[in-house]
Structure formats: structure tokens, C-alpha cells
Amino acid sequence: MRSRLQWTNGRGEHVTVGRKQTYAAEVFVKFFVLAGQLYMPVLIFGWGEWIPFAGASVYLLWELGRFNSALGELADLWNEQHEQRQESARSNSFH
Numbered sequence: 001m002r003s004r005l006q007w008t009n010g011r012g013e014h015v016t017v018g019r020k021q022t023y024a025a026e027v028f029v030k031f032f033v034l035a036g037q038l039y040m041p042v043l044i045f046g047w048g049e050w051i052p053f054a055g056a057s058v059y060l061l062w063e064l065g066r067f068n069s070a071l072g073e074l075a076d077l078w079n080e081q082h083e084q085r086q087e088s089a090r091s092n093s094f095h
Contacts, residue, residue, distance in 0.1 A: 027063050031056050 038052035 023067075027060070030063075031059060034059050 035052045035056040038055045041047060042049060042051055
């Protein structure tokens with residue numbers, strides 16, 4: 001799974017991470033749309049009113065997992081680049 005986060009190299013050690021949309025706003029809009037869709041069976045079948053929000057909370061947990069995965073991906077990229085810089089600095093200092 002690829003994240004929507006983008007790795008942008010800056011000068012020296014500066015790195016920025018850009019996103020196209022506000023992440024929190026997008027997640028909460030999807031949460032409330034999903035809760036609204038899950039509310040239809042509550043109205044039809046007379047189920048408990050807590051069910052739509054419990055079901056939509058599963059979506060929030062899924063998004064949290066995606067966010068954690070994206071941060072892990074960025075950390076791996078950062079560590080890889082930092083390790084390459086250290087190796088090149090070491091090889092330059094020995095020559």
C-alpha cells in the first residue's frame with residue numbers, strides 16, 4: 001500500500017513531507033458519511049443507535065493503521081538516506 005505522503009528532499013538534513021489534502025478533515029468526513037450510511041439499517045430494522053458509530057469506528061482504526069504504515073515507510077526512507085550519507089562521508093574521509 002502506498003501512502004499519499006510524499007518525500008521531498010531539501011538541503012542538508014532538511015526534509016519535508018507534503019500532502020495534497022488535510023488528512024484529519026478527510027478522515028472525519030469519511031467517518032460521518034459512513035456513519036450516515038450505516039444509520040439506514042438502524043432506521044429500517046430498529047437496531048440500536050450506537051451501531052453506526054461503532055461500525056464507522058472500525059474505519060478510524062483502519063485509517064490509523066494506514067497512517068502508522070505511512071510513517072513507517074517514511075522512517076525507512078529517512079534511515080536509508082541517512083545511512084547512505086554516513087557511508088559516503090566515511091568513504092570520503094578515508095581517501
